[in-house]
Amino acid sequence: MYKNVSLADQVYDVIEQKILNGDYPAGEVLSESRLTEELGVSRTPIREALARLQNEKLVETSAAGTVVLGITGQDVKDMYEIKRYLEPHVCSLAIDRISEEALKRMEEIVEQQEFYEMKHNLDQLRNLDTQFHDIIYSSCGSPIFQSVLSPIHHKLLKYRKASLENSDRSLHSVEEHRAIYEAIKEKDKKRVEELMTNHINHAYDSIRKGA
Known part of the structure; x- marks a missing residue:
């Protein structure tokens, strides 16, 4: 599944797509363990992807974990x-x-x-x-x-x-x-x-x- 570009970039693209098309709706909590299981990758590329998504204001970190902000x-x-x-x-x-x-x-x-x-x-x-x-x-x-x-x-x-x-x-x-x-x-x-x-x-x- 993940070829050519970095694993973190591929994971980022998948999560971003799911946020933008509503598979991960606003308010949903995305845990590292859940994403690891769903995407079949280790936690390191997931953390890198989530940090990038946070910089782009698509997710935010809260006491509950990483929460989807989505796109308004x-x-x-x-x-x-x-x-x-x-x-x-x-x-x-x-x-x-x-x-x-x-x-x-x-x-x-x-x-x-x-x-x-x-x-x-x-x-x-x-x-x-x-x-x-x-x-x-x-x-x-x-x-x-x-x-x-x-x-x-x-x-x-x-x-x-x-x-x-x-x-x-x-x-x-x-x-x-x-x-x-x-x-x-x-x-x-x-x-x-x-x-x-x-x-x-x-x-x-x-x-x-x-x-």
């Missing part, structure tokens, strides 16, 4: 506000800096998304969605913007699992990616900022409406 509607709203203010500008920056190799990879990702959308393969769509946005972040020329946007997008994508299961939103998201890619390829800054703003608004609306 206000948290989601705030994260989308950050994306709304920064990501269109980051797309514009990426137009001036993106390599031919990265642009080609974006095209491949969109084509793969179109294929997996027809297959209704949510896991592949989410993975490709992350790759698509990460290419934009890494191509903007600012490690600061990348370090802010990348973890936010990853968190929201895990939280958005239910909305992506809606076939209409899933299809529209892929179509929006195609349009964003085309605008970047054509170096149309005004257009790409407009498209990314709409993409972010549509994603947030799908969550707010419970789609």
Whole structure:
């Protein structure tokens, strides 16, 4: 189960996913012994993962143990506000800096998304969605913007699992990616900022409406 990246990182990803999708609801106590049994790992990577989750305000330590804080509607709203203010500008920056190799990879990702959308393969769509946005972040020329946007997008994508299961939103998201890619390829800054703003608004609306 746990390969390639560190064990603590893998454990962190699993626990974070369970918190964001509600398997570990707010108020639930997560003991090390329980997590050791559920995940089949030792206490050391679990402690490292819980410390990281505490730093990110997803859990807190109390007299009862490690308690899930979860992610609130206000948290989601705030994260989308950050994306709304920064990501269109980051797309514009990426137009001036993106390599031919990265642009080609974006095209491949969109084509793969179109294929997996027809297959209704949510896991592949989410993975490709992350790759698509990460290419934009890494191509903007600012490690600061990348370090802010990348973890936010990853968190929201895990939280958005239910909305992506809606076939209409899933299809529209892929179509929006195609349009964003085309605008970047054509170096149309005004257009790409407009498209990314709409993409972010549509994603947030799908969550707010419970789609």
